[in-house]
Amino acid sequence: MDRPSLPLSINQATVRPQWTLRQAIEGCARLGVEAISVWPDKLAECGLSEARKMLDDHGMGVATYCVGGKFASAELHGTKVELDRLRRLVDEAAAIGADCMICVVGTVAPGSIDLRGARERVLDGMSRLLPHARSAGLPLAIEPIHPMRAADLCCINTLAQALDMCDQLGAGTGVAVDVYHVWWDPDLEDQIARAAGRILSFQVCDWLHETRSTSNERGMMGDGVIDIRQIRRWIEATGYRGYCDVEIMSANDWWHKDPDEVVRTCIGRYETIC
Amino acid sequence: MDRPSLPLSINQATVRPQWTLRQAIEGCARLGVEAISVWPDKLAECGLSEARKMLDDHGMGVATYCVGGKFASAELHGTKVELDRLRRLVDEAAAIGADCMICVVGTVAPGSIDLRGARERVLDGMSRLLPHARSAGLPLAIEPIHPMRAADLCCINTLAQALDMCDQLGAGTGVAVDVYHVWWDPDLEDQIARAAGRILSFQVCDWLHETRSTSNERGMMGDGVIDIRQIRRWIEATGYRGYCDVEIMSANDWWHKDPDEVVRTCIGRYETIC
Numbered sequence: 451m452d453r454p455s456l457p458l459s460i461n462q463a464t465v466r467p468q469w470t471l472r473q474a475i476e477g478c479a480r481l482g483v484e485a486i487s488v489w490p491d492k493l494a495e496c497g498l499s500e501a502r503k504m505l506d507d508h509g510m511g512v513a514t515y516c517v518g519g520k521f522a523s524a525e526l527h528g529t530k531v532e533l534d535r536l537r538r539l540v541d542e543a544a545a546i547g548a549d550c551m552i553c554v555v556g557t558v559a560p561g562s563i564d565l566r567g568a569r570e571r572v573l574d575g576m577s578r579l580l581p582h583a584r585s586a587g588l589p590l591a592i593e594p595i596h597p598m599r600a601a602d603l604c605c606i607n608t609l610a611q612a613l614d615m616c617d618q619l620g621a622g623t624g625v626a627v628d629v630y631h632v633w634w635d636p637d638l639e640d641q642i643a644r645a646a647g648r649i650l651s652f653q654v655c656d657w658l659h660e661t662r663s664t665s666n667e668r669g670m671m672g673d674g675v676i677d678i679r680q681i682r683r684w685i686e687a688t689g690y691r692g693y694c695d696v697e698i699m700s701a702n703d704w705w706h707k708d709p710d711e712v713v714r715t716c717i718g719r720y721e722t723i724c
Numbered sequence: 725m726d727r728p729s730l731p732l733s734i735n736q737a738t739v740r741p742q743w744t745l746r747q748a749i750e751g752c753a754r755l756g757v758e759a760i761s762v763w764p765d766k767l768a769e770c771g772l773s774e775a776r777k778m779l780d781d782h783g784m785g786v787a788t789y790c791v792g793g794k795f796a797s798a799e800l801h802g803t804k805v806e807l808d809r810l811r812r813l814v815d816e817a818a819a820i821g822a823d824c825m826i827c828v829v830g831t832v833a834p835g836s837i838d839l840r841g842a843r844e845r846v847l848d849g850m851s852r853l854l855p856h857a858r859s860a861g862l863p864l865a866i867e868p869i870h871p872m873r874a875a876d877l878c879c880i881n882t883l884a885q886a887l888d889m890c891d892q893l894g895a896g897t898g899v900a901v902d903v904y905h906v907w908w909d910p911d912l913e914d915q916i917a918r919a920a921g922r923i924l925s926f927q928v929c930d931w932l933h934e935t936r937s938t939s940n941e942r943g944m945m946g947d948g949v950i951d952i953r954q955i956r957r958w959i960e961a962t963g964y965r966g967y968c969d970v971e972i973m974s975a976n977d978w979w980h981k982d983p984d985e986v987v988r989t990c991i992g993r994y995e996t997i998c
Contacts, residue, residue, distance in 0.1 A: 563951040598872035600908035611910040634874035677837040
Protein backbone atom coordinates (compact mmCIF):
# COMPACT_ATOMS: atom_id res chain seq x y z
CA MET A 451 0.00 0.00 0.00
CA ASP A 452 1.04 3.53 -0.76
CA ARG A 453 1.24 5.05 2.71
CA PRO A 454 1.83 8.73 3.47
CA SER A 455 5.53 9.35 3.74
CA LEU A 456 5.45 13.08 4.38
CA PRO A 457 5.11 13.99 8.07
CA LEU A 458 1.80 15.44 9.18
CA SER A 459 1.27 19.05 10.19
CA ILE A 460 -2.00 20.63 11.31
CA ASN A 461 -2.54 24.16 10.04
CA GLN A 462 -4.15 26.28 12.69
CA ALA A 463 -6.71 27.50 10.17
CA THR A 464 -8.27 24.04 10.43
CA VAL A 465 -9.30 24.73 14.03
CA ARG A 466 -9.26 28.52 13.85
CA PRO A 467 -12.43 29.36 15.81
CA GLN A 468 -12.00 26.59 18.37
CA TRP A 469 -8.41 26.94 19.53
CA THR A 470 -5.97 29.65 20.53
CA LEU A 471 -2.35 29.01 19.62
CA ARG A 472 -1.73 27.72 23.14
CA GLN A 473 -4.63 25.30 22.84
CA ALA A 474 -3.54 24.24 19.36
CA ILE A 475 0.00 23.42 20.49
CA GLU A 476 -1.26 21.51 23.52
CA GLY A 477 -4.03 19.80 21.57
CA CYS A 478 -1.85 18.71 18.68
CA ALA A 479 0.84 17.45 21.05
CA ARG A 480 -1.76 15.49 23.04
CA LEU A 481 -3.03 13.87 19.82
CA GLY A 482 0.43 12.97 18.58
CA VAL A 483 0.80 15.59 15.86
CA GLU A 484 4.38 16.81 15.60
CA ALA A 485 3.99 20.09 13.72
CA ILE A 486 1.61 22.95 13.16
CA SER A 487 1.32 25.99 10.93
CA VAL A 488 0.97 29.28 12.77
CA TRP A 489 -0.97 32.42 11.77
CA PRO A 490 0.12 35.96 12.69
CA ASP A 491 -3.09 36.95 14.50
CA LYS A 492 -2.92 33.84 16.66
CA LEU A 493 0.75 34.45 17.39
CA ALA A 494 0.06 38.06 18.37
CA GLU A 495 -2.68 36.96 20.74
CA CYS A 496 -0.34 34.47 22.40
CA GLY A 497 2.78 36.60 22.40
CA LEU A 498 6.02 35.63 20.68
CA SER A 499 8.07 34.58 23.71
CA GLU A 500 5.25 32.53 25.19
CA ALA A 501 4.68 30.85 21.82
CA ARG A 502 8.37 30.01 21.45
CA LYS A 503 8.45 28.53 24.91
CA MET A 504 5.39 26.39 24.31
CA LEU A 505 6.61 25.16 20.93
CA ASP A 506 9.94 24.21 22.55
CA ASP A 507 8.33 22.57 25.55
CA HIS A 508 6.19 20.37 23.32
CA GLY A 509 8.88 19.71 20.69
CA MET A 510 6.40 21.03 18.16
CA GLY A 511 7.67 21.76 14.64
CA VAL A 512 6.39 24.75 12.66
CA ALA A 513 5.64 23.88 9.05
CA THR A 514 4.80 27.40 7.92
CA TYR A 515 4.14 30.89 9.14
CA CYS A 516 0.97 31.52 7.31
CA VAL A 517 0.44 34.10 5.91
CA GLY A 518 2.50 37.15 5.23
CA GLY A 519 2.10 39.09 2.06
CA LYS A 520 -0.16 41.70 0.54
CA PHE A 521 2.55 43.17 -1.63
CA ALA A 522 0.06 44.51 -4.15
CA SER A 523 -1.33 47.53 -2.33
CA ALA A 524 -1.19 50.49 -4.67
CA GLU A 525 -1.47 52.88 -1.75
CA LEU A 526 1.29 51.50 0.47
CA HIS A 527 3.57 50.16 -2.24
CA GLY A 528 7.20 51.04 -1.71
CA THR A 529 6.57 52.76 1.63
CA LYS A 530 8.59 52.20 4.77
CA VAL A 531 5.36 51.31 6.59
CA GLU A 532 4.78 48.39 4.26
CA LEU A 533 8.33 47.15 4.29
CA ASP A 534 8.55 47.35 8.08
CA ARG A 535 5.35 45.36 8.43
CA LEU A 536 6.63 42.65 6.11
CA ARG A 537 10.04 42.51 7.77
CA ARG A 538 8.34 42.09 11.13
CA LEU A 539 6.46 39.08 9.77
CA VAL A 540 9.71 37.57 8.51
CA ASP A 541 11.30 38.08 11.93
CA GLU A 542 8.34 36.42 13.64
CA ALA A 543 8.46 33.47 11.25
CA ALA A 544 12.18 33.03 11.87
CA ALA A 545 11.73 33.39 15.62
CA ILE A 546 9.27 30.50 15.84
CA GLY A 547 11.44 28.33 13.58
CA ALA A 548 9.02 28.10 10.67
CA ASP A 549 10.27 26.25 7.60
CA CYS A 550 9.01 29.13 5.46
CA MET A 551 6.67 32.09 5.36
CA ILE A 552 3.74 31.64 3.02
CA CYS A 553 3.02 34.74 0.94
CA VAL A 554 -0.52 35.36 -0.29
CA VAL A 555 0.44 38.39 -2.22
CA GLY A 556 -2.66 40.55 -2.59
CA THR A 557 -4.29 41.89 -5.73
CA VAL A 558 -6.08 44.87 -7.27
CA ALA A 559 -7.76 47.40 -4.99
CA PRO A 560 -11.57 47.71 -5.19
CA GLY A 561 -12.38 49.85 -8.19
CA SER A 562 -9.18 49.01 -10.08
CA ILE A 563 -9.04 46.91 -13.25
CA ASP A 564 -5.25 46.94 -13.43
CA LEU A 565 -4.42 43.30 -12.73
CA ARG A 566 -1.13 43.56 -14.57
CA GLY A 567 -0.12 46.52 -12.41
CA ALA A 568 -0.91 44.53 -9.26
CA ARG A 569 1.26 41.69 -10.49
CA GLU A 570 4.14 44.08 -11.16
CA ARG A 571 3.85 45.54 -7.66
CA VAL A 572 4.02 42.05 -6.18
CA LEU A 573 7.26 41.31 -7.97
CA ASP A 574 8.73 44.63 -6.93
CA GLY A 575 7.51 44.34 -3.34
CA MET A 576 8.90 40.85 -2.93
CA SER A 577 12.25 41.90 -4.33
CA ARG A 578 12.39 44.65 -1.68
CA LEU A 579 11.63 42.22 1.14
CA LEU A 580 13.90 39.45 -0.08
CA PRO A 581 17.25 40.71 1.26
CA HIS A 582 15.83 40.80 4.78
CA ALA A 583 14.32 37.33 4.41
CA ARG A 584 17.63 35.97 3.13
CA SER A 585 19.47 37.50 6.10
CA ALA A 586 16.98 35.88 8.43
CA GLY A 587 17.41 32.52 6.66
CA LEU A 588 13.68 32.44 6.09
CA PRO A 589 12.47 31.28 2.67
CA LEU A 590 9.46 33.05 1.14
CA ALA A 591 6.88 30.66 -0.30
CA ILE A 592 4.73 32.19 -3.01
CA GLU A 593 1.34 30.51 -2.88
CA PRO A 594 -0.70 30.40 -6.07
CA ILE A 595 -4.29 31.04 -4.99
CA HIS A 596 -7.35 29.73 -6.81
CA PRO A 597 -8.41 32.01 -9.69
CA MET A 598 -11.78 32.59 -8.03
CA ARG A 599 -9.95 34.85 -5.55
CA ALA A 600 -7.98 36.82 -8.16
CA ALA A 601 -10.15 39.90 -7.62
CA ASP A 602 -10.19 40.11 -3.85
CA LEU A 603 -7.29 38.12 -2.43
CA CYS A 604 -4.36 37.24 -4.67
CA CYS A 605 -3.21 37.93 -8.23
CA ILE A 606 -0.84 34.93 -8.46
CA ASN A 607 -3.16 32.19 -9.63
CA THR A 608 -1.22 29.33 -11.17
CA LEU A 609 1.84 27.37 -10.16
CA ALA A 610 3.47 28.32 -13.47
CA GLN A 611 3.03 31.98 -12.64
CA ALA A 612 4.44 31.53 -9.12
CA LEU A 613 7.46 29.70 -10.53
CA ASP A 614 8.00 32.40 -13.15
CA MET A 615 8.15 34.84 -10.27
CA CYS A 616 10.63 32.65 -8.37
CA ASP A 617 12.75 32.54 -11.54
CA GLN A 618 12.88 36.32 -11.47
CA LEU A 619 13.48 36.67 -7.73
CA GLY A 620 16.05 33.92 -7.27
CA ALA A 621 17.44 32.38 -4.10
CA GLY A 622 15.33 32.50 -0.97
CA THR A 623 12.03 32.05 -2.80
CA GLY A 624 9.92 29.03 -3.58
CA VAL A 625 6.30 27.94 -3.78
CA ALA A 626 3.57 26.62 -1.52
CA VAL A 627 1.43 24.01 -3.25
CA ASP A 628 -2.05 23.74 -1.77
CA VAL A 629 -4.11 21.12 -3.57
CA TYR A 630 -7.23 23.25 -3.10
CA HIS A 631 -5.84 26.00 -5.29
CA VAL A 632 -4.19 23.97 -8.03
CA TRP A 633 -5.99 20.62 -8.38
CA TRP A 634 -7.89 21.72 -11.52
CA ASP A 635 -4.79 22.89 -13.40
CA PRO A 636 -4.26 20.86 -16.60
CA ASP A 637 -0.57 21.78 -16.40
CA LEU A 638 -0.15 20.67 -12.78
CA GLU A 639 2.01 17.59 -13.17
CA ASP A 640 4.53 19.40 -15.38
CA GLN A 641 4.65 22.46 -13.16
CA ILE A 642 5.19 20.40 -10.02
CA ALA A 643 8.10 18.69 -11.76
CA ARG A 644 9.44 22.09 -12.73
CA ALA A 645 9.17 23.17 -9.08
CA ALA A 646 11.70 20.56 -7.93
CA GLY A 647 13.88 21.97 -5.18
CA ARG A 648 11.59 24.97 -4.76
CA ILE A 649 8.56 23.45 -3.03
CA LEU A 650 8.53 24.92 0.46
CA SER A 651 5.11 23.76 1.59
CA PHE A 652 2.56 21.12 0.59
CA GLN A 653 -0.97 21.67 1.87
CA VAL A 654 -4.00 19.43 1.69
CA CYS A 655 -7.75 19.51 2.13
CA ASP A 656 -10.43 18.65 -0.44
CA TRP A 657 -12.65 20.45 -2.94
CA LEU A 658 -16.26 19.55 -2.32
CA HIS A 659 -18.16 18.52 -5.45
CA GLU A 660 -20.79 21.21 -5.20
CA THR A 661 -18.83 24.09 -3.82
CA ARG A 662 -21.11 27.12 -3.54
CA SER A 663 -18.97 29.70 -1.79
CA THR A 664 -15.70 31.25 -2.89
CA SER A 665 -14.34 31.15 0.66
CA ASN A 666 -14.14 28.90 3.70
CA GLU A 667 -16.00 25.95 2.19
CA ARG A 668 -13.14 23.47 2.12
CA GLY A 669 -13.67 19.78 2.63
CA MET A 670 -11.88 17.10 4.62
CA MET A 671 -9.52 14.94 2.57
CA GLY A 672 -11.55 12.18 0.96
CA ASP A 673 -14.83 14.10 0.90
CA GLY A 674 -14.28 15.82 -2.44
CA VAL A 675 -12.94 15.50 -5.95
CA ILE A 676 -9.18 15.93 -5.59
CA ASP A 677 -6.88 13.00 -6.27
CA ILE A 678 -4.67 13.99 -3.35
CA ARG A 679 -2.52 10.89 -3.43
CA GLN A 680 -1.62 11.47 -7.06
CA ILE A 681 -0.58 15.04 -6.37
CA ARG A 682 1.39 13.96 -3.29
CA ARG A 683 3.27 11.45 -5.46
CA TRP A 684 4.17 14.18 -7.94
CA ILE A 685 5.32 16.35 -5.02
CA GLU A 686 7.44 13.56 -3.56
CA ALA A 687 8.95 12.79 -6.95
CA THR A 688 10.58 16.23 -6.86
CA GLY A 689 12.42 15.24 -3.70
CA TYR A 690 10.20 17.23 -1.32
CA ARG A 691 10.38 15.78 2.17
CA GLY A 692 8.65 18.52 4.15
CA TYR A 693 5.31 18.39 5.90
CA CYS A 694 1.88 17.49 4.62
CA ASP A 695 0.03 20.44 6.16
CA VAL A 696 -3.72 20.02 6.62
CA GLU A 697 -5.49 23.34 6.06
CA ILE A 698 -9.30 23.20 6.09
CA MET A 699 -11.19 26.48 6.36
CA SER A 700 -14.75 25.30 6.82
CA ALA A 701 -17.22 27.90 8.05
CA ASN A 702 -20.26 25.64 7.86
CA ASP A 703 -18.88 22.34 9.03
CA TRP A 704 -15.52 21.58 10.65
CA TRP A 705 -15.20 24.94 12.37
CA HIS A 706 -18.27 23.99 14.42
CA LYS A 707 -16.97 20.66 15.62
CA ASP A 708 -15.04 19.56 18.64
CA PRO A 709 -11.40 20.33 17.78
CA ASP A 710 -10.11 17.02 19.11
CA GLU A 711 -12.53 15.26 16.76
CA VAL A 712 -11.41 17.48 13.88
CA VAL A 713 -7.73 16.73 14.42
CA ARG A 714 -8.39 13.02 14.92
CA THR A 715 -10.31 12.99 11.64
CA CYS A 716 -7.44 14.80 9.91
CA ILE A 717 -5.00 12.18 11.21
CA GLY A 718 -7.21 9.32 10.01
CA ARG A 719 -7.76 10.78 6.58
CA TYR A 720 -4.10 11.70 6.26
CA GLU A 721 -3.25 8.06 6.82
CA THR A 722 -5.82 6.62 4.43
CA ILE A 723 -6.30 9.30 1.75
CA CYS A 724 -3.10 11.31 1.46
CA MET B 725 -11.84 57.21 -28.53
CA ASP B 726 -11.68 53.47 -28.76
CA ARG B 727 -15.28 52.58 -29.60
CA PRO B 728 -16.67 49.04 -29.72
CA SER B 729 -16.28 47.69 -33.20
CA LEU B 730 -17.76 44.24 -32.64
CA PRO B 731 -21.53 44.10 -33.13
CA LEU B 732 -23.64 43.63 -30.00
CA SER B 733 -25.52 40.47 -29.13
CA ILE B 734 -27.62 39.87 -26.03
CA ASN B 735 -27.34 36.39 -24.59
CA GLN B 736 -30.68 35.17 -23.38
CA ALA B 737 -29.13 34.13 -20.07
CA THR B 738 -28.93 37.84 -19.27
CA VAL B 739 -32.73 38.04 -19.11
CA ARG B 740 -33.40 34.37 -18.43
CA PRO B 741 -36.13 34.62 -15.78
CA GLN B 742 -37.84 37.64 -17.31
CA TRP B 743 -38.25 36.71 -20.97
CA THR B 744 -39.29 33.75 -23.07
CA LEU B 745 -37.49 33.39 -26.39
CA ARG B 746 -40.41 35.11 -28.11
CA GLN B 747 -40.20 38.03 -25.70
CA ALA B 748 -36.42 38.19 -26.02
CA ILE B 749 -36.54 38.38 -29.81
CA GLU B 750 -39.26 41.03 -29.73
CA GLY B 751 -37.62 42.93 -26.89
CA CYS B 752 -34.15 42.98 -28.39
CA ALA B 753 -35.55 44.03 -31.79
CA ARG B 754 -37.54 46.83 -30.17
CA LEU B 755 -34.42 48.11 -28.41
CA GLY B 756 -32.28 47.99 -31.53
CA VAL B 757 -30.21 44.89 -30.75
CA GLU B 758 -29.47 42.88 -33.87
CA ALA B 759 -28.50 39.48 -32.45
CA ILE B 760 -29.13 37.17 -29.54
CA SER B 761 -27.76 33.93 -28.18
CA VAL B 762 -30.33 31.18 -27.74
CA TRP B 763 -30.51 28.41 -25.10
CA PRO B 764 -31.95 24.94 -25.76
CA ASP B 765 -34.57 25.03 -23.01
CA LYS B 766 -35.88 28.36 -24.26
CA LEU B 767 -35.91 27.08 -27.82
CA ALA B 768 -37.81 23.95 -26.80
CA GLU B 769 -40.40 26.03 -24.99
CA CYS B 770 -40.92 28.20 -28.08
CA GLY B 771 -40.73 25.46 -30.67
CA LEU B 772 -38.17 25.37 -33.47
CA SER B 773 -40.35 26.45 -36.38
CA GLU B 774 -41.91 29.32 -34.44
CA ALA B 775 -38.46 30.45 -33.31
CA ARG B 776 -37.13 30.39 -36.88
CA LYS B 777 -40.06 32.39 -38.11
CA MET B 778 -39.67 35.00 -35.41
CA LEU B 779 -35.93 35.32 -35.91
CA ASP B 780 -36.52 35.78 -39.64
CA ASP B 781 -39.37 38.25 -39.18
CA HIS B 782 -37.20 40.44 -36.96
CA GLY B 783 -33.99 40.02 -38.95
CA MET B 784 -32.40 38.83 -35.71
CA GLY B 785 -28.95 37.23 -35.89
CA VAL B 786 -28.03 34.29 -33.65
CA ALA B 787 -24.56 34.66 -32.16
CA THR B 788 -24.47 31.28 -30.46
CA TYR B 789 -26.56 28.29 -29.53
CA CYS B 790 -25.64 28.07 -25.93
CA VAL B 791 -25.01 25.45 -24.65
CA GLY B 792 -24.61 21.94 -25.89
CA GLY B 793 -22.12 19.61 -24.36
CA LYS B 794 -21.73 17.33 -21.35
CA PHE B 795 -19.42 14.95 -23.12
CA ALA B 796 -17.86 13.77 -19.88
CA SER B 797 -20.59 11.50 -18.51
CA ALA B 798 -18.97 8.24 -17.51
CA GLU B 799 -22.36 6.53 -17.58
CA LEU B 800 -23.56 7.61 -21.03
CA HIS B 801 -20.19 7.91 -22.72
CA GLY B 802 -20.11 6.36 -26.17
CA THR B 803 -23.79 5.44 -26.14
CA LYS B 804 -26.23 6.09 -28.96
CA VAL B 805 -28.45 7.98 -26.51
CA GLU B 806 -25.72 10.50 -25.85
CA LEU B 807 -24.69 10.90 -29.46
CA ASP B 808 -28.29 11.33 -30.60
CA ARG B 809 -28.86 14.02 -28.01
CA LEU B 810 -25.77 15.92 -29.08
CA ARG B 811 -26.60 15.59 -32.78
CA ARG B 812 -30.07 16.96 -32.11
CA LEU B 813 -28.49 20.01 -30.48
CA VAL B 814 -26.27 20.52 -33.51
CA ASP B 815 -29.28 20.30 -35.80
CA GLU B 816 -31.17 22.84 -33.74
CA ALA B 817 -28.20 25.22 -33.74
CA ALA B 818 -27.90 24.92 -37.51
CA ALA B 819 -31.65 25.35 -37.99
CA ILE B 820 -31.72 28.69 -36.20
CA GLY B 821 -28.63 29.89 -38.05
CA ALA B 822 -26.34 30.13 -35.05
CA ASP B 823 -22.73 31.09 -35.76
CA CYS B 824 -21.62 28.23 -33.51
CA MET B 825 -22.69 25.90 -30.75
CA ILE B 826 -20.99 26.56 -27.44
CA CYS B 827 -19.88 23.40 -25.70
CA VAL B 828 -19.61 23.36 -21.90
CA VAL B 829 -18.24 19.90 -21.79
CA GLY B 830 -19.05 18.46 -18.37
CA THR B 831 -16.73 16.98 -15.78
CA VAL B 832 -16.32 14.26 -13.16
CA ALA B 833 -19.40 12.61 -11.69
CA PRO B 834 -20.11 13.12 -7.98
CA GLY B 835 -17.90 10.71 -6.06
CA SER B 836 -15.23 10.49 -8.76
CA ILE B 837 -11.72 11.91 -8.45
CA ASP B 838 -10.75 11.00 -12.00
CA LEU B 839 -10.40 14.42 -13.60
CA ARG B 840 -8.01 13.13 -16.21
CA GLY B 841 -10.51 10.46 -17.23
CA ALA B 842 -13.22 13.07 -17.63
CA ARG B 843 -10.95 15.11 -19.88
CA GLU B 844 -10.22 12.06 -22.01
CA ARG B 845 -13.94 11.34 -22.39
CA VAL B 846 -14.53 14.90 -23.54
CA LEU B 847 -11.96 14.58 -26.29
CA ASP B 848 -13.37 11.24 -27.38
CA GLY B 849 -16.99 12.43 -27.20
CA MET B 850 -16.30 15.53 -29.24
CA SER B 851 -14.48 13.54 -31.88
CA ARG B 852 -17.59 11.34 -32.20
CA LEU B 853 -19.88 14.33 -32.64
CA LEU B 854 -17.62 16.27 -34.94
CA PRO B 855 -18.44 14.56 -38.27
CA HIS B 856 -22.11 15.40 -37.80
CA ALA B 857 -21.32 19.01 -36.89
CA ARG B 858 -19.08 19.35 -39.92
CA SER B 859 -21.82 18.00 -42.19
CA ALA B 860 -24.23 20.51 -40.69
CA GLY B 861 -21.71 23.32 -41.23
CA LEU B 862 -21.94 24.13 -37.55
CA PRO B 863 -18.70 24.92 -35.70
CA LEU B 864 -18.29 23.63 -32.16
CA ALA B 865 -16.95 26.22 -29.75
CA ILE B 866 -15.18 24.76 -26.74
CA GLU B 867 -15.65 27.14 -23.85
CA PRO B 868 -13.05 27.14 -21.10
CA ILE B 869 -14.99 27.51 -17.86
CA HIS B 870 -13.64 29.14 -14.71
CA PRO B 871 -11.63 26.68 -12.56
CA MET B 872 -14.08 27.18 -9.68
CA ARG B 873 -16.53 25.04 -11.67
CA ALA B 874 -14.08 22.25 -12.52
CA ALA B 875 -15.74 19.87 -10.06
CA ASP B 876 -19.38 20.33 -10.96
CA LEU B 877 -19.65 21.83 -14.43
CA CYS B 878 -16.70 21.63 -16.80
CA CYS B 879 -13.22 20.09 -16.85
CA ILE B 880 -11.82 22.40 -19.56
CA ASN B 881 -10.59 25.35 -17.54
CA THR B 882 -8.07 27.39 -19.48
CA LEU B 883 -7.93 28.77 -22.98
CA ALA B 884 -4.64 26.91 -23.52
CA GLN B 885 -6.35 23.64 -22.67
CA ALA B 886 -9.29 24.37 -25.01
CA LEU B 887 -6.88 25.21 -27.82
CA ASP B 888 -4.88 22.04 -27.20
CA MET B 889 -8.15 20.18 -27.67
CA CYS B 890 -8.91 22.05 -30.90
CA ASP B 891 -5.42 21.14 -32.11
CA GLN B 892 -6.30 17.50 -31.60
CA LEU B 893 -9.80 17.68 -33.07
CA GLY B 894 -9.07 19.83 -36.11
CA ALA B 895 -11.45 21.56 -38.52
CA GLY B 896 -14.92 22.45 -37.28
CA THR B 897 -13.77 23.31 -33.76
CA GLY B 898 -12.79 26.54 -32.09
CA VAL B 899 -13.15 28.35 -28.79
CA ALA B 900 -15.59 30.62 -26.99
CA VAL B 901 -13.83 33.30 -24.97
CA ASP B 902 -15.93 34.58 -22.09
CA VAL B 903 -14.07 37.25 -20.12
CA TYR B 904 -15.67 35.98 -16.91
CA HIS B 905 -13.91 32.64 -17.19
CA VAL B 906 -10.50 33.74 -18.40
CA TRP B 907 -9.80 37.29 -17.19
CA TRP B 908 -7.47 36.12 -14.39
CA ASP B 909 -5.28 33.97 -16.65
CA PRO B 910 -1.67 35.24 -16.68
CA ASP B 911 -1.27 33.56 -20.07
CA LEU B 912 -4.38 35.17 -21.60
CA GLU B 913 -2.82 37.58 -24.08
CA ASP B 914 -0.60 34.89 -25.59
CA GLN B 915 -3.37 32.31 -25.75
CA ILE B 916 -5.78 34.72 -27.44
CA ALA B 917 -3.11 35.42 -30.04
CA ARG B 918 -2.66 31.67 -30.48
CA ALA B 919 -6.43 31.33 -30.97
CA ALA B 920 -6.39 33.49 -34.12
CA GLY B 921 -8.87 32.14 -36.66
CA ARG B 922 -10.43 29.84 -34.08
CA ILE B 923 -12.36 32.29 -31.90
CA LEU B 924 -16.02 31.50 -32.51
CA SER B 925 -17.57 33.58 -29.74
CA PHE B 926 -16.59 36.49 -27.53
CA GLN B 927 -18.68 36.98 -24.42
CA VAL B 928 -18.65 39.77 -21.88
CA CYS B 929 -19.92 40.60 -18.40
CA ASP B 930 -17.87 41.57 -15.35
CA TRP B 931 -16.37 39.90 -12.30
CA LEU B 932 -17.53 41.68 -9.16
CA HIS B 933 -14.75 42.54 -6.74
CA GLU B 934 -16.16 40.60 -3.83
CA THR B 935 -17.70 37.63 -5.56
CA ARG B 936 -19.14 35.30 -2.93
CA SER B 937 -20.91 32.64 -4.96
CA THR B 938 -19.50 30.24 -7.53
CA SER B 939 -22.56 30.64 -9.75
CA ASN B 940 -24.88 33.30 -11.10
CA GLU B 941 -23.20 36.27 -9.47
CA ARG B 942 -21.94 38.01 -12.60
CA GLY B 943 -21.72 41.76 -12.86
CA MET B 944 -22.62 44.29 -15.53
CA MET B 945 -19.69 45.46 -17.62
CA GLY B 946 -17.98 48.28 -15.76
CA ASP B 947 -19.06 47.16 -12.31
CA GLY B 948 -16.16 44.79 -11.69
CA VAL B 949 -12.46 44.18 -12.09
CA ILE B 950 -12.09 42.99 -15.69
CA ASP B 951 -10.28 45.17 -18.21
CA ILE B 952 -12.81 44.24 -20.89
CA ARG B 953 -11.56 46.72 -23.45
CA GLN B 954 -8.04 45.32 -23.27
CA ILE B 955 -9.28 41.78 -23.81
CA ARG B 956 -11.53 42.93 -26.67
CA ARG B 957 -8.52 44.54 -28.35
CA TRP B 958 -6.58 41.29 -28.10
CA ILE B 959 -9.58 39.46 -29.54
CA GLU B 960 -9.90 41.91 -32.42
CA ALA B 961 -6.17 41.73 -33.13
CA THR B 962 -6.69 38.08 -34.09
CA GLY B 963 -9.07 39.17 -36.84
CA TYR B 964 -12.24 38.17 -34.99
CA ARG B 965 -15.20 40.15 -36.30
CA GLY B 966 -18.09 38.27 -34.70
CA TYR B 967 -20.42 39.44 -31.97
CA CYS B 968 -19.74 40.85 -28.55
CA ASP B 969 -22.26 38.70 -26.68
CA VAL B 970 -23.43 40.01 -23.32
CA GLU B 971 -24.02 37.13 -20.90
CA ILE B 972 -24.84 38.11 -17.31
CA MET B 973 -26.23 35.45 -15.01
CA SER B 974 -27.18 37.45 -11.94
CA ALA B 975 -29.47 35.72 -9.48
CA ASN B 976 -29.45 38.52 -6.92
CA ASP B 977 -29.51 41.58 -9.11
CA TRP B 978 -30.15 41.86 -12.86
CA TRP B 979 -32.47 38.86 -13.03
CA HIS B 980 -34.86 40.81 -10.80
CA LYS B 981 -34.96 43.95 -12.90
CA ASP B 982 -37.18 45.11 -15.71
CA PRO B 983 -35.75 43.41 -18.81
CA ASP B 984 -35.99 46.54 -20.95
CA GLU B 985 -33.87 48.33 -18.36
CA VAL B 986 -31.39 45.44 -18.29
CA VAL B 987 -30.96 45.45 -22.05
CA ARG B 988 -30.73 49.24 -22.20
CA THR B 989 -28.01 49.12 -19.53
CA CYS B 990 -26.17 46.42 -21.52
CA ILE B 991 -26.28 48.63 -24.62
CA GLY B 992 -25.00 51.65 -22.72
CA ARG B 993 -22.17 49.77 -21.06
CA TYR B 994 -21.28 48.00 -24.29
CA GLU B 995 -20.81 51.41 -25.87
CA THR B 996 -18.77 52.94 -23.05
CA ILE B 997 -16.93 50.01 -21.45
CA CYS B 998 -16.42 47.33 -24.06
